[in-house]
Amino acid sequence: MIIGVPEEVKNNEFRVSMTAPGVHELVRNGHTVLVQNGAGVGSGITDVEYVAAGAEIVVDAAELWARSDMVVKVKEPVSSEYVHFRKGLVLFTYLHLAAEPELTHALLTSGVTAIAYETVQLGNTLPLLAPMSAVAGRLSVQVGAQYLTAPFGGKGMLLGGVPGVRPANVAILGAGVSGTHAAAMAIGAGADVTIMDINIARLQELDDHYQGRLKTVASNAFEIERSLVQADLVIGSVLIPGAKTPKLVSNELVSRMLPGSVLVDIAVDQGGCFADTHPTTHADPTFKVHNSLFYCVANMPGAVPNTSTYALTNVTLRYTLALASLGVRGALGSDPVLLAGLNVAGGSVTHHSVATAHGLVLSHDWKSLI
Structure with missing residues (x-):
């Protein structure tokens, strides 16, 4: 799978979704990782470190989004990024869709499969949050x-x-x-x-x-x-x-x-x-x-991006690797913890809290949407 790591564009967001060790692990398992030029600078990670770990540096954000099968981010996409949405794209990031009606609509109309860090749930815990x-x-x-x-x-x-x-x-x-x-x-x-x-x-x-x-x-x-x-x-x-x-x-x-x-x-x-x-x-x-x-x-943790980026990759990497290695259907089907993170797929809402927040119909048949 081709995994894209874009530069975060939210105001004063200095985190990045993947560390160099994370890139190394994905590449070691046979995947291609595209990192946008300068994406890790705010967290103290240089392009040189990413290249040494096996990443390909991409200058243009549009190219990175277009070439990626899955885009892994930190924060929810802002309106300027909606243009990159397309059917078949997997988005793995914090989404907070209950408070984001415009983003929810953009994801639904584009057909993106969106998995939210904050709703991945293990028992009563939220391991990615x-x-x-x-x-x-x-x-x-x-x-x-x-x-x-x-x-x-x-x-x-x-x-x-x-x-x-x-x-x-x-x-x-x-x-x-x-x-x-x-x-x-x-x-x-x-x-x-x-x-x-x-x-x-x-x-x-x-x-x-x-x-x-x-x-x-x-x-x-x-x-x-x-x-x-x-x-x-x-x-x-x-x-x-x-x-x-x-x-x-x-x-x-x-x-x-x-x-x-x-x-x-x-x-x-x-x-x-x-x-x-x-x-x-x-x-x-x-x-x-x-x-x-x-x-x-x-985005409070964005004020301490060095600490936050490493802490985030520590918990997201295993799920990113599962999605890349097993495919979305395989990863979600084999892990109910990760399945709880699925918010939107194939133009339908698949998480009950998001559906309730926006008065939308909840789809229970996620497999038919991916």
């Missing part, structure tokens, strides 16, 4: 601490305080991978941290692990309100696989929050869990809502 969720969770505390400082528009507060001065009050919505990593970072920085979730068993695990250093609260509207009106930093990390994120924080509630408080919405890719969330970029990451500052960058 987990490393980026970990990065985003840890990064959310770093950026939250930065934007709490006065030069960045915050209240001028040090996250961990100092002796004699209270630390920041951090409220985390969601105790999944992102929320757990955010809690670890915030506790490590010395903040006063509360995490909320509807999964009591998960809260029990965290309580046992942190031995009282982390406050755990069963999530409901009353407790969210009580926590947020006292919070200096709020991190939204709620996720329903493949579906739009529920809005847990209203505009009215934000109006009653402490002036200068910061809200970081990790869930922005799936629509966000704050009512006023809209996607921002690393070039222009924040906006004000009442007296609070919102940070809603839709």
